[in-house]
Amino acid sequence: MTTATAPPSGPPPVIGAPHTYTSVTDKIAGIVLTQRTGRGWLFGFMLGLALLGLLALAVTMLLYLGIGIWGVNVPVAWGFAITNFVWWIGIGHAGTLISAILLLLRQEWRQSINRFAEAMTIFAVMCAGLFPILHLGRPQFFYWLTPYPNTMSLWPQFRSPLVWDVFAVSTYFTISLMFWYVGLIPDLATLRDRSQSRIGRVAYGVFALGWRGSARHWQRYEIAYLLLAGLATPLVVSVHTVVSFDFSVAQLPGWHSTIFPPYFVAGAIFSGFAMVIVLAIPLRAAYGLQDLITERHLQNMAKILLVTGLIVAYGYFMEGFMAWYSGNRFERYVQLNRIVGPYGPAYLGCLLCNVALPQLLWLQRVRRSAVALFVVAVFVNIGMWLERFVIVVESLHRDFLPSSWGMYYPTVWDWATLFGSFGIFLTFFFLFIRFIPMISIAEMRMLLEEERGEAAA
Amino acid sequence: MTDAALVRLERRALAVGTAALIVAAVGAAFSPAAFFRAWLVSWLFCLSIPLGALAIVMLHYLSGGSWGIVIRRVAESTAVTLPLLALFFVPVVLGMHVIYEWAEPGAVAADPVLQYKHAYLNVPFFLARAVLYFVAWIGVAAVLVRWSAERDVVPDLDPRRFRLFAGPGLVVYGLTVTFASIDWAMSIEPRWSSTVYPMMFGVGQVLAGFAFTIAAAVLLRDREPFGRLVNPANLVDLGNLMLTFVLLWAYLAFTQLLLIYAGNIREEVTWYLAREQPGWLGVAFALIGVHFFLPFALLLQRAVKRNPVALATVAGLILVMRLVDDYWLVLPGIRGAERFHWLYVVTPLAVGGLWLAAYARRLRGLALVPANDPLVEQAMAAHGH
Numbered sequence: 001m002t003t004a005t006a007p008p009s010g011p012p013p014v015i016g017a018p019h020t021y022t023s024v025t026d027k028i029a030g031i032v033l034t035q036r037t038g039r040g041w042l043f044g045f046m047l048g049l050a051l052l053g054l055l056a057l058a059v060t061m062l063l064y065l066g067i068g069i070w071g072v073n074v075p076v077a078w079g080f081a082i083t084n085f086v087w088w089i090g091i092g093h094a095g096t097l098i099s100a101i102l103l104l105l106r107q108e109w110r111q112s113i114n115r116f117a118e119a120m121t122i123f124a125v126m127c128a129g130l131f132p133i134l135h136l137g138r139p140q141f142f143y144w145l146t147p148y149p150n151t152m153s154l155w156p157q158f159r160s161p162l163v164w165d166v167f168a169v170s171t172y173f174t175i176s177l178m179f180w181y182v183g184l185i186p187d188l189a190t191l192r193d194r195s196q197s198r199i200g201r202v203a204y205g206v207f208a209l210g211w212r213g214s215a216r217h218w219q220r221y222e223i224a225y226l227l228l229a230g231l232a233t234p235l236v237v238s239v240h241t242v243v244s245f246d247f248s249v250a251q252l253p254g255w256h257s258t259i260f261p262p263y264f265v266a267g268a269i270f271s272g273f274a275m276v277i278v279l280a281i282p283l284r285a286a287y288g289l290q291d292l293i294t295e296r297h298l299q300n301m302a303k304i305l306l307v308t309g310l311i312v313a314y315g316y317f318m319e320g321f322m323a324w325y326s327g328n329r330f331e332r333y334v335q336l337n338r339i340v341g342p343y344g345p346a347y348l349g350c351l352l353c354n355v356a357l358p359q360l361l362w363l364q365r366v367r368r369s370a371v372a373l374f375v376v377a378v379f380v381n382i383g384m385w386l387e388r389f390v391i392v393v394e395s396l397h398r399d400f401l402p403s404s405w406g407m408y409y410p411t412v413w414d415w416a417t418l419f420g421s422f423g424i425f426l427t428f429f430f431l432f433i434r435f436i437p438m439i440s441i442a443e444m445r446m447l448l449e450e451e452r453g454e455a456a457a
Numbered sequence: 458m459t460d461a462a463l464v465r466l467e468r469r470a471l472a473v474g475t476a477a478l479i480v481a482a483v484g485a486a487f488s489p490a491a492f493f494r495a496w497l498v499s500w501l502f503c504l505s506i507p508l509g510a511l512a513i514v515m516l517h518y519l520s521g522g523s524w525g526i527v528i529r530r531v532a533e534s535t536a537v538t539l540p541l542l543a544l545f546f547v548p549v550v551l552g553m554h555v556i557y558e559w560a561e562p563g564a565v566a567a568d569p570v571l572q573y574k575h576a577y578l579n580v581p582f583f584l585a586r587a588v589l590y591f592v593a594w595i596g597v598a599a600v601l602v603r604w605s606a607e608r609d610v611v612p613d614l615d616p617r618r619f620r621l622f623a624g625p626g627l628v629v630y631g632l633t634v635t636f637a638s639i640d641w642a643m644s645i646e647p648r649w650s651s652t653v654y655p656m657m658f659g660v661g662q663v664l665a666g667f668a669f670t671i672a673a674a675v676l677l678r679d680r681e682p683f684g685r686l687v688n689p690a691n692l693v694d695l696g697n698l699m700l701t702f703v704l705l706w707a708y709l710a711f712t713q714l715l716l717i718y719a720g721n722i723r724e725e726v727t728w729y730l731a732r733e734q735p736g737w738l739g740v741a742f743a744l745i746g747v748h749f750f751l752p753f754a755l756l757l758q759r760a761v762k763r764n765p766v767a768l769a770t771v772a773g774l775i776l777v778m779r780l781v782d783d784y785w786l787v788l789p790g791i792r793g794a795e796r797f798h799w800l801y802v803v804t805p806l807a808v809g810g811l812w813l814a815a816y817a818r819r820l821r822g823l824a825l826v827p828a829n830d831p832l833v834e835q836a837m838a839a840h841g842h
Contacts, residue, residue, distance in 0.1 A: 159719075241712065249719035256720050259652035261712040314631065318652045325639070326650040327573045328724075362624070 015112075015292060015447060024292075024444045028437045029187075029194055031287055040286055041430060048426030055420025058413050059134065067137050069413045076396045076408035081135040084418055086243055086388045087271065088128035089169065090264075091381075093236055094272025095121025096176050099183070100232035103225075108450065109300055111443040112292045116283065116433070117276045118180040123428040124275070125173045127421045132165070134417070161245035168242040172235045179228045185211050185221065186442040240268040247391060254334035254395035257322075263315030267384060270308035270354070274380035277301050279429070281374045283438065292439055295368060302367040305380065309358035312387075316355065330400055338394050342407065347390045353383025458677050460821050467817040474810020481807045484800045493552025494787070494794055495804035500549060501641060502665070502783045502805065503812045504542050507535035509666020511598055512630050512659075518623035523836035524694035527686045528670040530825045531677065533605055535669070536598030537819040538812055543591045545808060549641070553580065556791060559647045570648050578644055586640055590633045597626050609828040616830075634659045646790040649728050651717070657709040658786075664702040665779045668772040671695050675769035682837070683825040689763035690839035696762030699772065703756065707749040731789040736796035740785050748778035780805060 019027075061069055072079040095117040102110040133139045145166045147156050156163040189211035192204035211217060244264035247255040277298070284293040323331035338347040357379050360366045367373065398405045432438070458466070485492035510532035517525030553560040558571070559578040565571040571578070600622060608614045638658035643650065671692075678687040717725045732741055752775055761767045784801070788794045826833060 237708070241708075245716070245719075248716050251720050251722055256716070256722070257652045258654070258713045258716050259656065260716070262653065262656060262709065310628065314635075314656075315652075318635070318655070322650050322652045325574070325577060326724075327570055 015294070015444070015451065019291070019444075019448060021445050021448060024448065025190060025194075025441050027289075027292070028439050028441045028444065029190060031433075032191060032435060032437055033194055033196070033200070037434065038286070041434060044426060045430040045434075048423055048428075048430055051420055051423030052427050053423070054416055055423045058416035058420050061413060062134060062417070063139070067135070069411060070417075071409045071411045071414055073406070073408075075399065075404055075406045076393055078135075078392050078396060079408050080389075080410055080414040080418055081131045082246075083385065083388045083392045084421060085128050085131035085135075086392075087385045088124045088131070088421065089239065089243060090268035090271040090384060090388075091275045092121045092124035092128060092172075092176075092272065093240060093265075093268040094276050095119070095124075096172075096179065096232045096236050097269055097272065098276070099179060100229040100236065103229045104233065107300075108447060109297055111447050112289075112294075112439050113276060113280060113297055113301075114443075115180075115183065115436075115440045116279065116438045118176065118183070119429065119432045119436070119438075120275060120279060121176050121272075122173070122180060123425045123432075124272075125169065125176065126428070127424050129169060129173065130421065130424070131417075132162075161242055161249055164242045165246060168235075168239045172239045175228065175232050175235055179225075179232055182221070182224055182228060183440060183443075184436065185209060186213065187437045187440060189213065190441055191437065237265055240265045243268075247395075252395045252399055253323075253328070253330040254319075254338075254391065257319055259315055259318050263312060266308045266311035266315070267387065270305065270312050271381060271384035273301055273305050273308065274377040274384070277305070277373055277377035278381060281370050281377075283433070285370075287438075289439070292444065298370060298373055299367045302361050302373055302376075305377065306358055306361040309354060309361075309380070313355040316351070333398070334395060337398055338390060341394070341398070343390065343394055343397075346386050347394070350383050350386035350390055353379040354387060357383075458679065463817050463821050467814050467821075470810045470817060471814040472810075474807055474812075474814055477803050477807035477810055481800060481804045484803065488798065488800065489552070490555045490793070491795060491798040491800045492804065493548065493555050494791055495798070495800045496545075496548045496552065496808065497556055497641070498780070498783050498787050498801075499805040499808035500542065500545050501787070502780045503538070503545070503808050505662040505665040505779065505783075506669045506812075507538050507542070507598070507666075508594065508630070508634060509662035509664065510535040510670055511594070511601065511666075512627065512663050513666050513670065514601055515623035515626045515630070516663075518619040519627070521832065522694065523832060523839045524691050524698065526827065526830065526832050526836040527691045527695065528674050529605070529827055530823060531673040531820070532666065532670045533598075533602050534819045534823060535666075535816060536595075536602050538815045539591070539595050539598055541812065541815050543595070546587060546591075550584065553583075557644060557647070558792070559644060574647055578647060583640055586636060590637050593629055593633050597629060601626075605827060608830065609824065612829045614829070631659065634662065642786055645787060646728060646731075648724060649790075651713055651725070651728070653709055653713050657706065657713065660702060660705050660709060661779060661782060664699070664706055665776060667695070667699040667702055668775040668779065671699060672769045672772040672776065675765040675772075677820070677825060678765060680825060685837045686826060686833075687765060688837075688839060691836060692765060692768055693759060693762045696756050696768050696771075699775070700753070700756035703749065703752050703775065707753075710744075728790070732785065734789065734796075737785065737789045740781060744778065744782055744785060747774065748782060752778075 070079060070081070072081070095114070098110050098117045099114040102114075133142045136142060144154055145156060145163065156166075185208060188204050188208040192201055192208050195201045195204055241261045241264065244260040248257055248260035250256055280293055280297070280301075284290050320335050323335040338344070357376055360372070360376060365372075366376070393408050397408055481492060481495075510528075514525070514529060514532050517529065549556070557578075558564045559574060560580055560583075565575060604614075604619065604622070635655035638655045642658065643654050674687055674695075675692075678684045714729065717729060731737070752771055755761050755767075755771050761771065788796075788801075
């Protein structure tokens with residue numbers, strides 16, 4: 001029996017309750033194999049399906065009637081669709097960051113949260129990828145974005161970051177999916193071996209790829225996992241860097257800013273960790289996982305939230321200061337318009353959610369309270385959506401020439417597509433927690449082994 | 458490096474520094490402008506080491522890990538040079554009028570942009586800000602050094618207070634370095650601005666801090682028990698951290714170039730146009746090759762990171778390139794600055810020599826292994842992964 005008790009001054013333990021290999025496996029695999037489908041799960045899944053229905057309706061209308069059903073027009077040609085794209089792709093950064101970078105940094109606490117954070121990443125990137133395609137106007141020609149030989153003299157403009165996006169996002173999605181799947185293989189084999197039903201044995205068995213847990217399997221698995229982590233790490237940075245280029249290569253005031261790449265990457269991690277917290281806190285309460293997703297995890301995630309939030313705040317501050325310092329009247333006007341212009345509440349809301357509220361995380365009491373942390377994280381997610389809205393819309397709606405100014409008002413279909421995208425996310429996420437172990441059983445067993453070693457030493 | 462060797466190093470550094478200072482002073486009589494330019498670069502370079510090192514110490518208090526124990530004392534000790542560097546600010550003040558266009562009343566009167574910026578870029582406010590930065594840095598450094606020394610004596614000192622101080626301390630560091638970089642380096646081209654510039658400057662400082670402290674730790678490894686800390690496992694971690702900052706520096710430098718190139722706005726491209734003049738373009742390629750690709754390729758290899766001499770050599774190379782980068786940031790922006798002047802070589806020797814002498818003096822007899830820190834045992838026992 002291994003009890004992981006930390007010294008009183010040290011951080012709380014990674015695994016809370018006394019656990020053994022069997023009890024860890026029973027607990028995590030049991031959620032998938034033996035627990036009955038709970039009412040909460042059914043409710044969440046139904047909610048996801050309902051929103052998915054809403055999305056289906058909105059997309060059908062869009063394809064039937066055209067982009068005109070959205071509020072976008074000249075001058076604001078990028079409305080909710082691009083805002084939602086950047087927001088979802090930002091959320092999709094935490095999973096791979098937790099899995100790859102924290103793996104390379106040997107932060108063992110990542111092991112309880114990486115599985116569902118990676119799943120979250122994949123579903124968020126799926127949501128994100130939807131929006132640029134819908135925004136194309138003729139989504140059926142999306143493949144024109146790829147360089148392929150054709151008779152139409154059609155070739156992508158490789159100087160455009162919008163084309164780089166296609167490659168960055170699709171590479172990121174592929175690597176994230178591979179990373180998640182490779183990490184799943186040992187657990188799928190565990191489920192195959194424990195499943196009571198024939199369907200379960202066959203289904204898990206097919207995806208377990210004949211895993212037998214031999215030493216050779218483990219050795220190759222570890223190498224593959226580490227290599228994928230190495231590949232995924234630069235991608236975490238590159239995707240949001242390219243997304244920031246979508247704006248910052250332009251000359252538009254408020255878009256053309258050299259701090260955009262690091263500040264977008266920090267913002268992506270900020271929103272991604274906020275979403276992990278929003279998902280982790282209800283999940284651990286609903287499935288009684290407090291001993292596996294412990295106070296230590298919440299505290300560490302809160303700290304990362306605080307640090308990335310400070311970098312984001314620094315980005316806002318530098319934009320404001322340099323607009324004044326540069327003496328460029330258009331830059332200064334954009335900053336002023338953000339506060340007192342027609343979309344002022346969006347920017348002030350963004351400052352409240354992303355700059356003011358996260359400062360509460362300096363207090364240990366807030367970091368320790370699951371409820372307070374959950375509330376802050378929800379506001380961060382709202383704030384980050386507002387930030388992208390401000391960036392996309394503010395700069396477009398009033399540029400250099402007052403004669404070309406205009407307003408953007410989202411229509412009911414804009415909102416339906418935004419909320420509908422949650423349908424994809426929630427549906428997949430609830431299917432994931434019902435059919436796949438949401439915490440890596442294999443890694444928890446390794447963690448127990450390590451803690452046992454430490455206790456003996 | 459024994460105490461006797463440290464004394465020899467101190468004497469030699471002092472001798473070289475004094476001799477170079479005398480030669481530079483003679484040069485200053487003939488070409489004062491070149492002297493002041495070279496002084497600013499040398500001073501910014503030397504200043505980057507203690508500031509970067511202090512940021513690293515605070516970063517370590519927040520993040521933990523064995524690596525920080527290895528360089529904590531050598532990093533903290535750089536703080537002793539901050540008052541000297543504050544004194545070395547005097548020639549910058551004396552040379553303001555040849556370095557900073559906005560400090561010449563004539564130039565300001567002729568240019569509406571400089572008049573607009575006069576609210577920020579004016580001599581009294583510039584000096585007041587400099588005083589504020591040094592008060593903040595010396596204050597933060599004094600607390601870190603004193604508490605660290607206190608823990609050697611008082612075993613049960615509350616370890617939480619280091620973390621509680623390091624968080625706000627890093628915020629102070631970030632903000633002061635942001636404005637210091639705008640004041641001292643970016644405002645050399647007063648019509649130009651870039652929002653990422655201060656961050657790039659700060660990352661360069663932390664990189665210099667890592668390179669210097671790693672090299673210092675390796676040179677001091679024959680002291681016991683300190684030598685047991687400088688083991689391959691900890692060196693690999695330190696090498697990886699240095700690699701991270703090499704990458705971060707390259708990332709920020711590259712994205713700034715790409716965005717300004719793509720935007721192609723008249724006020725912005727001037728910065729790169731000045732830096733692609735013959736002579737400077739070669740420096741730019743040297744930065745790409747020797748400040749990024751070479752250390753990147755070397756630091757990816759575990760064998761290099763595990764070998765103390767190899768790692769210290771890479772660190773020394775990075776340190777030299779930091780000086781080159783400081784030249785590249787500052788000189789092309791100054792109107793009429795020569796591409797090369799013999800003072801550009803002698804002045805860094807003067808500032809650097811005197812700085813190193815002050816630092817070596819501090820190390821003499823210093824306990825390099827902090828006592829009463831639970832991480833020490835872990836750091837000494839660390840073995841390769």
